[in-house]
Amino acid sequence: MNDWTDGEPRVVVSGCDDCGHRWYLRRECCPRCGGPVNERISEGGGRVTATTVGDRGAIALVDLSEGVRVLGRCDPTLRPGTAVRLTFHAEAGEPVAVPYFEAEST
Amino acid sequence: MAWIRGAGLTAFGRLPGRDASGWQATAARLAMADAGVRPQDVDGLIVGYATTLDHLMPANLLGEYLGITPRVALGAAVGGATGLAMVAQAASLVDSGAASTVLVVAGEDRASGQSTQVSTSTLAQVGHRRYEVPIGATVPQYYALLASAYLHEHGLDPRDGLAPLAVAMRAHAARRDGAQFREPVTVDDVVASRPVAAPLHLLDCCPISDGGAAVLVGPGGSARDVEIAGTGQAHLHQHISEADPHEFGARLSAGRALTAAGVEIDDVDVFGIYDSFTITLALLLEELGLARPGRAGAAAADGCFDLDGPTPVNTHGGLLSYGHCGVGGGMAHLVEVVLQLRGEAGDRQVGGAAQGLVHADGGVMSAHVTAVLRTSGGAA
Numbered sequence: 001m002n003d004w005t006d007g008e009p010r011v012v013v014s015g016c017d018d019c020g021h022r023w024y025l026r027r028e029c030c031p032r033c034g035g036p037v038n039e040r041i042s043e044g045g046g047r048v049t050a051t052t053v054g055d056r057g058a059i060a061l062v063d064l065s066e067g068v069r070v071l072g073r074c075d076p077t078l079r080p081g082t083a084v085r086l087t088f089h090a091e092a093g094e095p096v097a098v099p100y101f102e103a104e105s106t
Numbered sequence: 107m108a109w110i111r112g113a114g115l116t117a118f119g120r121l122p123g124r125d126a127s128g129w130q131a132t133a134a135r136l137a138m139a140d141a142g143v144r145p146q147d148v149d150g151l152i153v154g155y156a157t158t159l160d161h162l163m164p165a166n167l168l169g170e171y172l173g174i175t176p177r178v179a180l181g182a183a184v185g186g187a188t189g190l191a192m193v194a195q196a197a198s199l200v201d202s203g204a205a206s207t208v209l210v211v212a213g214e215d216r217a218s219g220q221s222t223q224v225s226t227s228t229l230a231q232v233g234h235r236r237y238e239v240p241i242g243a244t245v246p247q248y249y250a251l252l253a254s255a256y257l258h259e260h261g262l263d264p265r266d267g268l269a270p271l272a273v274a275m276r277a278h279a280a281r282r283d284g285a286q287f288r289e290p291v292t293v294d295d296v297v298a299s300r301p302v303a304a305p306l307h308l309l310d311c312c313p314i315s316d317g318g319a320a321v322l323v324g325p326g327g328s329a330r331d332v333e334i335a336g337t338g339q340a341h342l343h344q345h346i347s348e349a350d351p352h353e354f355g356a357r358l359s360a361g362r363a364l365t366a367a368g369v370e371i372d373d374v375d376v377f378g379i380y381d382s383f384t385i386t387l388a389l390l391l392e393e394l395g396l397a398r399p400g401r402a403g404a405a406a407a408d409g410c411f412d413l414d415g416p417t418p419v420n421t422h423g424g425l426l427s428y429g430h431c432g433v434g435g436g437m438a439h440l441v442e443v444v445l446q447l448r449g450e451a452g453d454r455q456v457g458g459a460a461q462g463l464v465h466a467d468g469g470v471m472s473a474h475v476t477a478v479l480r481t482s483g484g485a486a
Contacts, residue, residue: 005236005237005240023348024237024347024348025234025236025237025345025347025348026236026237049255050251050252050254050255050258051251051254051304052247052250052251052253052254052303052304052305052306053301053303053304054243054244054246054247054250054302054303054304056242056244057242059241059242059243059247059251060251061251061255061346061347068347069346069347069348070347071233071237071238071241071243071346071347072241073241073242079258080254080255080258081258094240096240098240098241099241
């Protein structure tokens with residue numbers, strides 16, 4: 001299933017048919033048991049575990065509600081613990097839109 | 107049984123004039139002279155990667171340069187843990203009888219041989235090529251994310267949680283010839299230094315340096331030889347999104363090394379712990395059990411890691427102040443612990459040091475290697 005790295009603005013969460021393990025980084029088989037892979041599109045809800053701001057903008061690690069951890073860019077006001085939703089942004093000249101996290105509006 | 111029979115460490119800093127091969131050769135000659143062996147005596151050669159060299163065959167390249175024609179030649183790459191991984195491999199070669207005079211070398215003109223921008227971009231490739239590198243994160247940002255999570259979990263700010271570790275490393279470097287930065291700094295200086303990747307400031311980050319380090323490993327037992335009493339490793343993840351922040355691998359790696367050596371960590375007198383950033387040192391000290399969770403900064407402020415503290419750490423100043431030339435940076439901790447165990451550390455000698463532990467990580471807390479060392483007269 002194509003994801004944001006292929007130009008489709010979505011995060012795909014992989015799971016194992018045999019052991020139920022879930023992961024984010026694309027693989028051809030389960031890293032825990034070698035079992036076959038199923039895929040689902042993330043609904044985009046999650047919680048920030050870490051943030052930083054460098055020369056090239058703010059970055060966050062987010063635990064998605066599907067149980068995987070995703071690196072993305074983010075609103076620079078986000079802090080660890082904040083509930084977020086997933087969007088996609090591309091800077092000028094970038095080939096694909098990348099994950100961008102914003103605070104969940106309540 | 108394998109011993110460190112010779113050790114060589116150059117000064118680190120921005121020191122133009124040598125390329126990577128030049129730094130490797132300089133460090134290698136120091137280690138060979140220290141051990142009293144000639145290039146033609148070396149039958150095993152293990153050389154770490156250099157980003158400015160980007161060569162497929164680093165050991166063959168250096169062997170030709172120095173006139174070494176070994177039975178075993180190997181280039182190695184596990185990031186910052188490469189130096190200790192090479193020493194572990196050298197010990198295995200000696201123990202198996204495959205080689206008896208193994209030279210382990212690292213060196214690089216990382217500061218003067220390329221721009222900071224190129225260096226940062228090269229190092230950022232430890233991120234996942236498809237899912238992380240396009241986000242644009244740098245290595246300081248990956249470690250800043252670990253710092254953000256750590257400070258949040260423990261309710262700390264950078265002043266209390268991280269800065270005292272930079273101050274402690276600088277205090278060590280003030281006593282060490284060859285260190286890149288020797289001027290003492292305060293917690294105020296650290297938090298007032300330029301923000302690099304919040305919550306990390308410039309003085310939370312190691313510099314990029316030129317330099318080299320090498321050791322000679324073989325059968326031994328004479329008075330100046332230092333026994334490689336045990337080594338251990340753990341490699342649990344590569345990328346930050348798959349790391350377990352409460353079990354990066356340091357505890358497992360050190361446990362394996364201590365078990366192999368038959369030593370408890372409480373019996374160790376002097377430590378060399380990888381410190382690419384203050385957060386690296388905090389996380390490693392805590393996972394190794396040398397500080398309580400969330401208390402590494404407080405322990406540093408209390409003097410626990412000072413020369414006269416209960417657990418002296420990085421008496422050369424570490425990567426944070428001695429400097430970081432890549433693979434050789436992680437080997438500087440090893441050379442320093444060797445000097446301590448020989449009783450050759452001068453005015454920074456830890457009294458009665460008989461057992462040492464060196465630990466390094468590579469990537470984003472990804473690759474872990476530990477070595478337990480002891481003097482020829484050290485207790486088993």
